Amino acid sequence: MLIARVEGSVVATKKNDKMTGRRMVLVRPFVVSEPGAQSFKPAxxxxxxxxxxxxxxxxxxxxxxxxxAxxxxxxxxxxVDAVVxxxxxxxxxxxxxxxxxxx
Amino acid sequence: MLIARVEGSVVATKKNDKMTGRRMVLVRPFVVSEPGAQSFKPAxxxxxxxxxxxxxxxxxxxxxxxxxAxxxxxxxxxxVDAVVxxxxxxxxxxxxxxxxxxx
Amino acid sequence: MLIARVEGSVVATKKNDKMTGRRMVLVRPFVVSEPGAQSFKPAxxxxxxxxxxxxxxxxxxxxxxxxxAxxxxxxxxxxVDAVVxxxxxxxxxxxxxxxxxxx
Amino acid sequence: MLIARVEGSVVATKKNDKMTGRRMVLVRPFVVSEPGAQSFKPAxxxxxxxxxxxxxxxxxxxxxxxxxAxxxxxxxxxxVDAVVxxxxxxxxxxxxxxxxxxx
Amino acid sequence: MLIARVEGSVVATKKNDKMTGRRMVLVRPFVVSEPGAQSFKPAxxxxxxxxxxxxxxxxxxxxxxxxxAxxxxxxxxxxVDAVVxxxxxxxxxxxxxxxxxxx
Known part of the structure; x- marks a missing residue:
């Protein structure tokens, strides 16, 4: 799994029938870039x-x-291929x- | 899921039997490259x-x-492994x- | 899906029983590297x-x-995980x- | 499969119903970066x-x-898409x- | 599929019950890095x-x-997610x- 930060949202009116009512968010993965690092780094x-x-x-x-997912x-x-x-x-x-x- | 821009199309006459009638598009992913960025960046x-x-x-x-997909x-x-x-x-x-x- | 060019072939005599008779090709992905580019670029x-x-x-x-696949x-x-x-x-x-x- | 080192843990109280009681660890992949190298390298x-x-x-x-997984x-x-x-x-x-x- | 070279082996005594008796090898992918290249390049x-x-x-x-796999x-x-x-x-x-x- 990924750790990611919610940064926005996406709206699509014309879409696949099975997607009705879905809320889509734009997310950015976060990683600990180096061993021993004390903080996350956004991708x-x-x-x-x-x-x-x-x-x-x-x-x-x-x-x-x-x-x-x-x-x-x-x-x-x-x-869908990615879900919170x-x-x-x-x-x-x-x-x-x-x-x-x-x- | 990816956000991507439709940039072209691909035609293949000789193909797997299950692919008949499919429309294939060439797409380019778009991302927000840095936190706080105000615009998309094409991959x-x-x-x-x-x-x-x-x-x-x-x-x-x-x-x-x-x-x-x-x-x-x-x-x-x-x-298929990618669908709009x-x-x-x-x-x-x-x-x-x-x-x-x-x- | 990928667009790829056939560049060679691979032979394996000792293989999984379910692979008998399969033809394996070596392929190289091709992409349009930048928006507006007029040609493909080999990966x-x-x-x-x-x-x-x-x-x-x-x-x-x-x-x-x-x-x-x-x-x-x-x-x-x-x-198999990749098929033409x-x-x-x-x-x-x-x-x-x-x-x-x-x- | 990946070889990875356990470096931390993640807690999420509000989560999908099927995730109850799961222990989530933060792991870092390790690879042998070059042929002939004598040690692992953290990603x-x-x-x-x-x-x-x-x-x-x-x-x-x-x-x-x-x-x-x-x-x-x-x-x-x-x-889940990654399991020890x-x-x-x-x-x-x-x-x-x-x-x-x-x- | 990947072409890869066997470079080592991995032993894990404490493991998932379904993994008993499995032999795990460490492999390195090989690719033809450029069109027209006459040899493989290790990843x-x-x-x-x-x-x-x-x-x-x-x-x-x-x-x-x-x-x-x-x-x-x-x-x-x-x-398992990778098999020879x-x-x-x-x-x-x-x-x-x-x-x-x-x-």
């Missing part, structure tokens, strides 16, 4: 994920990709707290 | 997607990849409108 | 695909990857013909 | 994997990705022992 | 594959990835023999 890319959890802009989320969609026939499966509370790396949703 | 690569929505050249579309094809046995599932109306990033199909 | 990588269409060396083909193989239990599903006749980008199999 | 990226084996921080693990989860409907399937004891490269969990 | 990365064919260190093999494993429920499906005898590129297992 220089973005992708679009289906969100059923109501994640807000700026929040870190867990995104599952590939066929497994469909298992997190409302039904297994939804043609969790809103991240905290990330710890060794004894360092890299991220806490509380700030 | 330096292209891929081919099946299009059932009639997307026009220059339009931004949503593309699903992998096994999920088959669920957006006319039938689940079509051997939506024509993008708008993309918002924070309070900035990055793209609007209206121009 | 600096190659992969191996199963070919049931009899593509010749130097021809451009469409390659499907992942689980969808199995649907283009003689039977769905063939353990079409021989490309032409690629158009806007009003420019990037490639024509006629030369 | 400059991280991903999140589900861990059912109780891997400790600093240990090297085997991670399976994609749909196969679900087969290593407690049930096949868990929406083994705790690495040793890695040998030719006659060189690259890694031994004993130190 | 700067490695991955781990399940091997049922008894490939020896230094041999070139064909590796299938993703869900298709499971079809080449002893049973379809094995949680052939031992390469020869690779030809145009009229050049890039590789021959005979030397």
């Amino acid at each position: 220089s890319t973005t992708l679009v994920a289906y969100d059923a959890l109501g994640a807000g802009t700026g929040e870190l989320v867990l995104v599952v990709q590939g066929s497994s 469909r298992l997190a969609a409302p039904d297994k026939d939804t043609p 499966i969790g809103i991240v509370d905290s990330v710890d790396c060794g004894k360092t707290k890299l991220y806490s949703s509380g700030g | 330096s690569t292209t891929l081919v997607a099946y299009d059932a929505l009639g997307a026009g050249t220059g339009e931004l579309v949503l593309v699903v990849q992998g096994s999920s 088959r669920l957006a094809a006319p039938d689940k046995d079509t051997p 599932i939506g024509i993008v109306d708008s993309v918002d990033c924070g309070k900035t409108k990055l793209y609007s199909s209206g121009g | 600096s990588t190659t992969l191996v695909a199963y070919d049931a269409l009899g593509a010749g060396t130097g021809e451009l083909v469409l390659v499907v990857q992942g689980s969808s 199995r649907l283009a193989a003689p039977d769905k239990d063939t353990p 599903i079409g021989i490309v006749d032409s690629v158009d980008c806007g009003k420019t013909k990037l490639y024509s199999s006629g030369g | 400059s990226t991280t991903l999140v994997a589900y861990d059912a084996l109780g891997a400790g921080t600093g240990e090297l693990v085997l991670v399976v990705q994609g749909s196969s 679900r087969l290593a989860a407690p049930d096949k409907d868990t929406p 399937i083994g705790i690495v004891d040793s890695v040998d490269c030719g006659k060189t022992k690259l890694y031994s969990s004993g130190g | 700067s990365t490695t991955l781990v594959a399940y091997d049922a064919l008894g490939a020896g260190t230094g041999e070139l093999v064909l590796v299938v990835q993703g869900s298709s 499971r079809l080449a494993a002893p049973d379809k429920d094995t949680p 499906i052939g031992i390469v005898d020869s690779v030809d590129c145009g009229k050049t023999k890039l590789y021959s297992s005979g030397g």
Whole structure:
């Protein structure tokens, strides 16, 4: 899974019939770029994920990709390849707290 | 999913039996390259997607990849790994409108 | 799907039982590297695909990857992840013909 | 599969219903960057994997990705795309022992 | 599929129940980096594959990835995403023999 930050949203009126009512968010992956680093680094890319959890802009989320994404969609026939499966509370790396949703 | 722009089309007369009648478009992924950037950046690569929505050249579309792509094809046995599932109306990033199909 | 050029072939006598009789070709992906570019650019990588269409060396083909590749193989239990599903006749980008199999 | 080192953990309270009770670890892939190299090199990226084996921080693990990851989860409907399937004891490269969990 | 060279092996005693008895090899992908090149180039990365064919260190093999890999494993429920499906005898590129297992 990816850790990613919600940065925006995407609207598509004309779409596949199975996509009705889906909320699509633009997310940016975050990684710990080097061993021992004390903070996350945003990737220089973005992708679009289906969100059923109501994640807000700026929040870190867990995104599952590939066929497994469909298992997190409302039904297994939804043609999606990236879905938000969790809103991240905290990330710890060794004894360092890299991220806490509380700030 | 990817946001991508339709840039061309591909014709193949000799093909797998299950591919009859499929329209194939050449698309280029678009990403927001850096946090806080105010515009999309085209990727330096292209891929081919099946299009059932009639997307026009220059339009931004949503593309699903992998096994999920088959669920957006006319039938689940079509051997495709990338399908257009939506024509993008708008993309918002924070309070900035990055793209609007209206121009 | 990828557009790729057939550049060679691979022979493996000792192989998985389900692979008997398969023709394997070495292919190189081609992309339009920049928006507005008037020609294809070969990638600096190659992969191996199963070919049931009899593509010749130097021809451009469409390659499907992942689980969808199995649907283009003689039977769905063939353990392949890349299969040639079409021989490309032409690629158009806007009003420019990037490639024509006629030369 | 990937060889990766466990570097941290991720907590998400608000999550997909099927994710209850899952332990998520932050892992960093390790590769032998050049032929003949005598040691592993950490990648400059991280991903999140589900861990059912109780891997400790600093240990090297085997991670399976994609749909196969679900087969290593407690049930096949868990929406995960990366799962720890083994705790690495040793890695040998030719006659060189690259890694031994004993130190 | 990938062409890759077997460079080592990985041992994991504590592992997923479905992995018992599996032989895991460390492999390095090989590509023809540029059109017209007369030789293979090793990639700067490695991955781990399940091997049922008894490939020896230094041999070139064909590796299938993703869900298709499971079809080449002893049973379809094995949680693996990369499996050796052939031992390469020869690779030809145009009229050049890039590789021959005979030397």
